Every structure is written in structure tokens, then in C-alpha cells.
Amino acid sequence: MKTTTVSMTVSRWPHAAFRRAGLLVMLAALAAMPGFxxxxxxxxxxxxxxxxxxxxxxxxxxxxxxxxxxxxxxxxxxxxxxxxxxxxxxxxxxxxxxxxxxxxxxxxxxxxxxxxxxxxxxxxxxxxxxxxxxxxxxxxxNTTNAEVAVNFESRRVSELPLSIDRNINNLALSVPGVSQLSSGQTGFTSGGPNFSVNGNRLRSNNFMIDGQDANDPSVAGNQQVINNPDIVAEYRVITNQFLAEYGRNSGSVISIVTKSGSNDFRGSAFWFYNGNKLNTLSNQDVNAGYKAVPWRVENQLGGTLGGPVMRNKAFFFASLQKWTIRNIGTGTTLNGAPTEAGRSILQQVGGSRPQVKALLDFLPAAQTPIGRSAQLVAGGNTYQIPLGSITGSTSFSENNWQGSGRGDVRLSQKHNLSMRYMVNDDVYSGSGQATPPATLRRARRAPNPPPWRSTARFLHGCSTSSGCPICA
The missing domain is CATH 2.60.40.1120 (Carboxypeptidase-like, regulatory domain)
Structure with a gap:
């Protein structure tokens, strides 16, 4: 995902001829550029x-x-x-x-x-x-537009309660007009809070980080998940009357601005623990027959550090987070597995076939008959394979690394240069998936005196799932 955007504002022109020429130049720029x-x-x-x-x-x-x-x-x-x-x-x-x-x-x-x-x-x-x-x-x-928005500054971001995963987008759930979607509803995806704004679809939300597109190109939602609120300088949700410069979506605009360094060294450190020893049985656990809280251990630890590289000129800000989850599944019941008698018939009739051997190696014998059987025809004979149900649970683990780095340099009185890099490496056990979306942003801002003011940005984003990259 690559976007190049240029923003220009003409504040004052000395003559009408210059105004007309400037208008033609801006129209040409609009035709040539992807967007402002x-x-x-x-x-x-x-x-x-x-x-x-x-x-x-x-x-x-x-x-x-x-x-x-x-x-x-x-x-x-x-x-x-x-x-x-x-x-x-x-x-x-x-x-x-x-x-x-x-x-x-x-x-x-x-x-x-x-x-x-x-x-x-x-x-x-x-x-x-x-x-x-x-x-x-x-x-x-706000003297320039009629946007309806809610801003969460850095202090509110750090003090307001988030969900157990500390996903920054949970802040949007407290904004008027935002309703949360639950699993089973149209458009629901895993990996973060799902919400609809003013009745629009989930895909109608436009996610942006530091003014750049942060939408997932394959599914609804944002590509770069942020579970560390300590890196966020401001979180803004625009729910109505947003300007045409945003484009793309009609539901909402979620704008996240990351922190930058200053003349003072500042940082933070955190460790969050959640596990079965700190929790009690839920009503669902009791109804399922559990006598104790299922085993679970979750640790989320990391920190941030920012400061000057050269006072009054160059600054840095960096963050790192490690997030691990270990638990045991609540169990899944599978109906249709062969009983011990059914396995004997399959072994006798087709035990030499690779497909039958793979099935017998994968499934244990069903212990609870369900009163049904499967019909097998082999060698002109018909066999009835007794079926039953099996229930089992398996362990689950997740290892997640999130990191970010940002640098800001004051090149001159009129020019600033900034660069940001973010990476999210999330690996689940047993699924063979490794999904590390990464974004790289470079911005060159030129706050020139009238008549021109300009900003140039470059963005590259890439998400890889099961070894298959999704980027452009």
C-alpha cells in the first residue's frame, strides 16, 4: 500500500492574473495527484x-x-x-x-x-x-469546517479504561453514534473492536495514522493494530461532516497521531498480567460444568522512550511491547467420529489406503455413541460404520511483538522532516500463521510563508499472512 499526497493552501495572491494562474496550477495538481x-x-x-x-x-x-x-x-x-x-x-x-x-x-x-x-x-x-x-x-x-468530532488527548488516552488487549480503537466505543458489533453480525472480523458509526457498515470506517491510510486492504478494519496507548499523542473520531480531503469512507474517520520526542528525556514502563489465579468462574463456565477457572496466563509488558538527539533540532521516540497468551481451550465436541467398532471395520476393509490411515491417525475412537452410522461400500460389500462423538480441548499460545520508532528533524525555519516506522509481529501456535503488518512513513513538511504552504508524505504498508504478503 503506497500513497503520495500533497496539500497546498493559497492564502494570498497579489493580482487577479496570479489568482487565475494559481487556480490552473492547482487543478493540474489535482488531476495528477492521488489526493491531498x-x-x-x-x-x-x-x-x-x-x-x-x-x-x-x-x-x-x-x-x-x-x-x-x-x-x-x-x-x-x-x-x-x-x-x-x-x-x-x-x-x-x-x-x-x-x-x-x-x-x-x-x-x-x-x-x-x-x-x-x-x-x-x-x-x-x-x-x-x-x-x-x-x-x-x-x-x-474550529473556524474552517463543521466537522463533528471527539478528541482524546494523550492524558485521556492513558487514563480511560480499555479492553483487556488495550486496543486503542476501544476509545471509539464511547463516542456518540458508535455502536459495537458482536460476533455473528454482518461484517464482524476478529483482531479488534468492531463498530458501526451512524448505522454504516464496518468497512465505512476510515483509519489513519499520522495522516496516512492505515486500512487493511483485505478485510475491514485497520491494518496496523496499536495495543500500546503510551505511543498515542491524540486519538480523534470524526463522525459527521468530514471534509472531502479524507475521501474513501462515509461512516467515520479515525485519526491517530503518534508521539514525538522533546528536549527532555521521557519514558514509560508497564507490565499487565491476567490469569486464572486472578479471575473467577463466569456463568458460562458454571453452566458448562467447570469446577475451576480454566488455565490461562497472559503477560503484556513494554515501555517507551523519547528525547533529544540534538536539542531544539532533532528528536526521537521509540516503543517496544511483548505480549504473550497461554491458555487451554474450553473444548469442542465433534459428532461423526468412528467408534472403536467402526475403527476396526475401517482398519479391516481399507487400512492400507492412505486416506483411511490418515483418518484413523487423526481421530481417536468416539466414546459416546450417537445412534448413527456411515455406510461404506467396498469390494461389492456394504458395511455400516458406527459413529459417536468426541470432546477435547487443546492448548493455545500467542506471541506478539509490537514496536515503533519516530524521528523528527528541524531542517530550517521553513522545513521539518519526520519519519515513523511501526511493526506488529503476531504468531499463533498451531495455525502456522505469522502476520507482521509494518508501515513506514516519511513526511516532509514545509510551512512556508504566504502564498504557499505544502506537505509531502510517503507511505508503505505491508501485511504478511502464512507467508503471503499483502502490500502494494
């Missing part, structure tokens, strides 16, 4: 006025990340307005400077996915060097 990039950032905008309410022109506005120290600068226009686009999620401070006025500083300002922060700055006249600091957040508004 989905935003994984936010912006800070506002106005700067003096004590009388008049606009302050050419005031210097500095937006600085409190986590990475990276700063972006702009100036106010003739109406005192400013806008700083394509800011990664996180906390920022805003400094406004203008000769003859006191320096204004506001923060921390927390940016969420696709939620713009709006500031109304009023500068005070000052004859001496003076700084006014405002400890306050900004008004979070």
Missing part, C-alpha cells in the same frame, strides 16, 4: 491591537514549542491579524513584540488535532522595557 494530505497539525491565529482597539501593524509574533524549543515567527498584517500554520500538537507560548509597546507573552497554549487556538492580544504602551506575561490557554475554535 490529511492534516495532523493545528494553528495559532489572532489579532493584535493597541489600548484604543486599533490594529497594530508589523508586530513580531513568535510561537515557540515548550517541548522542543523550536520557534516560528511571523508579523501582523494591516488589520493586525496573524496566523501560524502547521504546528505539531503540544504546548506553545506566544510572544508579541512591537517598538513602543510592552512585550506580551501568553502560555502555555495547548494545541489539539485540527483545533485552532485564537488569541486576541492587546498591547500596552510602555516607555521602558516591560514584559506582560499571561498564564492562560487560548480559545480553541
Amino acid at each position: 494530505a490529511q492534516s495532523t497539525s493545528s494553528e495559532i491565529l489572532g489579532t493584535v491591537t493597541d489600548p484604543t482597539g486599533s490594529a497594530v501593524v508589523d508586530a513580531k509574533v513568535i510561537v515557540r514549542s515548550l517541548e522542543t524549543g523550536i520557534a516560528r515567527e511571523t508579523t501582523t498584517d494591516v488589520e493586525g491579524r496573524f496566523r501560524v500554520r502547521q504546528l505539531p500538537l503540544g504546548e506553545y507560548s506566544v510572544t508579541v513584540e512591537k517598538s513602543g509597546f510592552s512585550t506580551y507573552i501568553q502560555g502555555p497554549i495547548t494545541l489539539r488535532l485540527n483545533q485552532n487556538a485564537e488569541l486576541n492580544v492587546r498591547l500596552s504602551v510602555s516607555g521602558v522595557s516591560e514584559t506582560i506575561t499571561v498564564q492562560a490557554n487560548a480559545t480553541m475554535v
